[in-house]
Amino acid sequence: MLDVSLTRQEMQGFCSTAASAYDGATLEHEATAKRRALAVLARQPDERLFEVAFGTGFSFTKQVKASGAANAVAVDLSPGMLATARAALAEAGVERPPLGLADARMLTFADESFDCVFNSSMIDLIPTDEIATVVPSSGACCGAAAGSRWLT
Numbered sequence: 392m393l394d395v396s397l398t399r400q401e402m403q404g405f406c407s408t409a410a411s412a413y414d415g416a417t418l419e420h421e422a423t424a425k426r427r428a429l430a431v432l433a434r435q436p437d438e439r440l441f442e443v444a445f446g447t448g449f450s451f452t453k454q455v456k457a458s459g460a461a462n463a464v465a466v467d468l469s470p471g472m473l474a475t476a477r478a479a480l481a482e483a484g485v486e487r488p489p490l491g492l493a494d495a496r497m498l499t500f501a502d503e504s505f506d507c508v509f510n511s512s513m514i515d516l517i518p519t520d521e522i523a524t525v526v527p528s529s530g531a532c533c534g535a536a537a538g539s540r541w542l543t
């Protein structure tokens with residue numbers, strides 16, 4: 392885990408401010424890795440999906456377009472990212488997108504609420520103990536890390 396010393400408020404402020412420019416600054420390097428991670432996960436429509444730290448909604452939009460919004464939930468810490476992701480999902484025609492604000496270190500889901508977890512560029516920044524409780528040990532956890540452009 393990397394040492395990130397921002398408070399929750401600082402992280403929310405930083406990411407909310409960055410939201411509108413985020414994809415423009417990152418996708419050139421990260422889009423291929425994210426697409427590959429989604430393909431590896433290959434979530435099926437009946438699988439309960441949890442995406443943690445959805446950011447602008449780039450990956451979650453692709454997930455729900457490919458496998459449906461039913462049984463899917465995604466959370467992020469930053470209100471600015473939530474607004475940006477909502478707009479992306481609305482533009483993709485997803486009504487009532489199952490997005491919420493939550494801190495991944497303090498989730499309120501019951502244990503093993505999901506079959507698979509997806510993340511990109513965040514799970515290496517925070518403790519994952521809480522996230523691990525929401526999937527059974529037989530579940531899938533898949534994602535792309537910030538440096539995974541080297542894997543493309």
Ligand SMILES: C[S@@+](CC[C@H](N)C(=O)[O-])C[C@H]1O[C@@H](n2cnc3c(N)ncnc32)[C@H](O)[C@@H]1O
Pocket residue numbers: 402403406443444445446447449466467468469472493494495496510511512513517
């Ligand atoms: C580097 S961005 C990655 C966003 C997206 N997953 C992507 O790959 O484009 C990190 C994201 O994690 C969110 N985040 C940071 N700490 C979080 C936490 N404790 N719980 C939930 N989301 C968090 C931020 O709001 C931001 O959207």
